[in-house]
Amino acid sequence: MTTPRERNRRWLLLALGGVALASLLTWLFVRAGEVAPEVHYSYMQSLRRIEQADVELNAAVLGSYSDLVHNYDALVRHLREIREERPRILNFPGWTPVDHLPLLNAKLNDLLAAQLAKEAEIDRFQRSNAVLRNSLHYFPQAAEHYLQQAGAAAPPELGRFLRAVLSFGQGPDRDSVVGLMAMLERLEKVPAESLAKEPAGLAHLLVHARVIIERRPEVDQQVFRIMHSPTTQLHEELTRLYTAGHAASLSIAASYRRLLYTVALLLVLYVIYAVIRIDKNRRDLAQRLKAQRRAEAQLRLYARVFTSATEGMTITDAQSRILAVNPAFCAITGYAVEEVIGQTPAILNSGRQGPEFYRQMWAELLEYGQWHGEIWNRRKDGGIYPEWLSLAAVREDGEAVSHYIGVFTDISERKQNEARIQHLAHHDALTGLPNRLLLEDRIAQAIVKARRSKLPAAVVFVDLDRFKNINDTLGHEIGDHLLIQAAQRGLAVLRETDTLSRLGGDEFVVVLPELEQVQDAMHVTRKLLAAMGQPYLLAGHALTVTGSAGIVLCPDDGVTVSELLRKADAAMYRAKDEGRNTARFYAPDINRASLGELLLENDLRGALERGELSMHYQPKVDAATSRLIGAEALMRWQHPEHGPISPVRFIPLAEESGLIGGLGQWAIHDVCRQQRAWLDAGLPVVPVAVNISAHQFAQQDVPKLVAEALARHRLAPDLLTLELTESLLMRNAGRAVEVLHELRAMQIDVAIDDFGTGYSSLSYLNQFPLQALKIDRAFVCEIGEEGASGKLASAMIAMAHQLDLSVIAEGVETEAQRDYLRAHGCDQFQGFLFGRPQAAEAMGAVLAASRQT
Ligand SMILES: Nc1nc2c(ncn2[C@@H]2O[C@@H]3COP(=O)(O)O[C@H]4[C@@H](O)[C@H](n5cnc6c(=O)[nH]c(N)nc65)O[C@@H]4COP(=O)(O)O[C@H]3[C@H]2O)c(=O)[nH]1
Structure with missing residues (x-):
């Protein structure tokens, strides 16, 4: 940007430059045209006329001298011409080069001097020649007259003298002057009486003779001097010098013309350049104007985004002083704009995060330029709320930070939903007791405590005796109420640190951590069975239901969750076997005898080789059209004895x-083999999902395994998808992210299975490159029963869509469930309503049938 002062200076310089250029051009123009031809020709003519007059003057002198012309008219006329013309050559034309002037002036002066000298000589010549002409004219007549008069009396020498004078008069001979003068003097001394009768005639004759003898050489000399006057030569020289000066002037004028032409040419070029530049500037300006308009439109758009965004936005300076906030900020925090401008975001500090949290946040923000995370802030009214905050440091041209921008969403509702999901995921919907997931977690904690405190823990498996009969005879509703009451009674006899959970049906499990003594486990179990065994008053019926319990001790009977559960289950069966309404401690023989899990495990070892395993396929359909769009592969074991x-x-x-x-690897290969077979049979195949268990994920290089299987069976990656459980991802998030990225690079879609049963927050799932989310059957089951679970399923769908995940609902059994999920935007359905898991041949028929729809 130029200041007005600079602009004025620029204009002044431009004006001065213009004046200088105009002056230069004028000067060049004048100099280039200064040699005016008429002045030159006039001067040359004057020179030539003088020269001509001079030549003719010489001719006139010679004419007079040779007596061819008897007057001086021509002579006088030429002299007058020269005199008249002379003033015209006195001043050289103004353009004569200055360095030529001294020589020209010197030559001119020489010429003028020579002319004056010549004029003086001519003047003398005129006079002498007139006298001589007169004598020459009269001398012969006087001689003839005298000789006739004197006759013989004439001095003897006279005849010779007369002839000599006559001859001298025609063409003088210098040498004869002395002799003639001697003779003349002698004749002049001849006494008059001794001469003839005409002495006066002799004297007259001798006077003429003297004139001839004296004047003839004098006139000759004058003519000689006139003829040899340097005027002619000086004329020539002056003309030559003048011509040279003229030529030099012409050359200088030509140089100026060339210079003028060059300057003019440069000016023309400059004008062309200026025109091009002006045109370019005009186009640049138009473009800039367009860009500016675009930028303004963009700015208006940004401003609209800023004001109408539902996310709160804060812009601070480098010192974190708030410069601007948007309406959403005010709506979320309760502060008015003027209350926060100039403050720092610390006014929102809730105290829920310690200094270390903020230190790390700032370190990350300054190192990476951004920070994302959950943070608890305080509203103006003092209420604390969670927000998902994204911070960005703005650096101009990589320099120091100039601004910070914060964008946040109030995630209170999402948090509440998540908490409800968590609760539901970990609690039994009917009784509100912890479910299997939470139970496993509590058992794991009890194992750790037992190890740490050396105080044993107990796991008690409780099953209500013949509960099935109540359900079958009095109906599910009564059965459910009974279960609720049984749970409440159970809770009433337990400590706060104990856990009572419901596994499903009439199965309860109790965890008793840190027992003072082993018998306490039996003691508590008996109390529990007694409480649960009290009569129940339900719908007018007084019902008594007993329970059987199996107790295992940690660490004596086992140190893993599954082991403890399995053994407690076995002990419970022993209790049932031994007459019900009783409790039994686990004993090693129970395990083998009642369940034979170990035997089963043994059988599983050879199951693959013996061909007892197979893959079944359950269809997945598009929620909007109910068209077949995929399938899930589910493993089946046909045990030779147990079915x-x-x-x-x-x-x-x-x-x-x-x-x-081994089983997981086989599953992937078998599914790929089957897909290839369907393809070869010309069936319209759909992507098939294979389950990957957490153990398999930890043990194997899944991407490599998938790549090998696809390559071996020549399958495109979009025909295979994987399903991983939520807990698998959370268990080793770092490795999971890596593996998922590898799979993404291979274009393998991955869905998160059983969503809602783990402990993860949807916000954290964001870091995994997932394509789909499967809502666990537990949430789908609840739909249609007028509970909150329908709402949870819809909340999950909305949140998954926010994360760009497609949603698949598992276990859809009823049309009510389907309609509810469809109305809430679910993308795909899987469940008995659309097809049970079925063998490959049956699935082939489903594929074939899908061609018609
Ligand atoms: N009540 C009801 N159930 C429905 C309905 N629709 C589907 N299901 C069942 O829900 C389960 C869905 O599979 P999942 O959640 O992955 O849960 C699977 C999966 O975690 C695991 N699993 C099955 N096959 C494999 C496998 O090949 N590899 C691994 N790692 N796990 C497998 O075993 C679990 C149970 O499999 P399944 O017994 O086949 O049980 C299947 C399926 O039969 C419905 O409408 N109502």
Whole structure:
């Protein structure tokens, strides 16, 4: 930007430059045209006329001298011409080069001097020649007359003298002057009486003779001097010098013309350049104007985004002083704009995060230029709320930070939803007791405590005796009420540190951590069974239901969750076997005798080789059109003695025994093999999802395994998808992110399975490159029962969509569930309503049928 002062100076310089250029051009123009031809020709003519007159003057002198012309008219005329013309050559034309002037002036002066000298000589010549002419004219007549008069009396020498004078008069001879003068003097001395009768005639004759003898050489000399006057030569020289001066002037004028032409040419070029520049500037200006308009429109858009965004936005300077906040900020925090401008965001500090949190946040923000995370802040009214905050440091041209920008969303509702999801995920919907997931966690904690405190823990498996009969005869509703009351009674007899959970149906499990003595476990169990065994008054019926319990001790009977549960279960069966309404401690023989899990595990080892395992396929359909769009592969074990065994039972066994690696690998290969077979059979295949267990994920290089299987069966990656559980991802987030990125690079889609049953927050799932989320069957089950669970499923769908995840609902059994989920934007359905898991042949038929729809 130029200041007005600079602009004025620039204009002044421009004006001065213009004046200087105009002066230069004028001067060049004048200099270039200064040699005016008419002045030159006039001067040359004057020179030539003088020269001509001079030549003719000489001719006139010669004419007079040779007596061809008897008057001096021509002579006088030429002299007059020269005199008249002379003033015209006295001043050289103004353009004559200055360095030529001294020589020209010197030559001119020489010429003038020579002319004056010549004029004087001519003047003398005129006079002498007139006298001589007169004598020459009269001398012959006088001689003739005298000789006639004197006759013989004439001096003897006279005849010779007369002839000599006559001859001398025609063409003088210098040498004869002396002799003639001697003769003349002698004749003049001849006494008059001795001469003839005409002495006066002789004297007259001798006077003429003297004139001839004296004047003839004089006139000759004068003519000689006139003829040899340097005027002619000086004329020539002056003309030559003048011509040279003229030529030099012409050359100088030509130089100026060239210079003028060059300057003019430069000016023309400059004008062209200026025009081009002006045009370019005009175009640049137009472009800049366009860009500026675009930028203004963009700014208006940004401003609209800023004011209408639902996220709170804060812009601070480098010292964190708030410069601007948007309306959403005010709506969320309760502060008015003027209350926060100039303050720092510390006014929102809730005290929930310690100094270390902020120190790390700032360190990350300054190092990476951004920070994202959850933070608790305080509203103006003192209320504390969680927000998802994204901070960015703005650096101009990589320099120091100039501003900070904060964008945040109030995630109170999401947090509440998550908390409710967590609660539901970990609690039984009917009784509100912890469910299997939370139970496993509590058992794990009890194991750790037992190890640390050396005080044993007990796990008690309680099953209500013949509860099924109540359900079957009095209906589920009464059964449910009974279970609720049983749970409440159970809770009433337990310590706060104990856990009572419901596994499902009529199965309860109690965790008793840090027992003072082992018998306490039996004591508490008996109290529990007694409480639960009291009569229940339900819908007018007084019901008594007893319970059987199996107790295991940690660490004596086991140190893993599954082991303790399995053994407690076995002990419970022993109690049932031994007459019900009783409790039994676990004993090693129980395990083998009642359940034979170990035997089962043993059987599982050879199951693959014996061909007892197979993959079944359950269809997935598009929520909007109900068209088949995928399938989930589910493993089936056909035990030769026990018949079909659920994967819920044998997959944990396979995980515990380390067999899961082989089974998982086989599952992927078998699904790929099957897809290839369907493809070869010309069926319209759909992507098939394979479950990956946490143990398999930890043990194997899943991307490599998938790549090998795809390559071996020549399958495109979009025909295979993977399902990983939420807890798997959370257990080793760092490695999971890496593996998921590898799979993404291979274009393998990954879905998160059983969502809602883990402990993860959706915000944290953000870091995983996932494509789909499967809502666990537990949440779908609740839909249609007028509970909160429907709301949870819809909250999950909304949150998953916010994370750009497609949502699949598992276990859709009823049309009510389907309609509810569809209305809330669920993308895909899987469940008995659309098809049960079925063998490959049956699935082939489903694929074939899908061609028609
Ligand atoms: N009540 C009801 N159930 C429905 C409905 N729709 C589907 N299901 C069942 O829900 C389970 C869905 O599989 P999942 O959640 O991955 O849960 C699976 C998965 O975690 C595991 N599993 C099965 N096959 C494999 C496998 O090949 N590898 C691994 N690692 N795990 C497997 O075993 C679990 C249980 O499998 P399944 O018994 O086949 O049970 C399947 C399926 O039969 C419905 O409408 N109502």
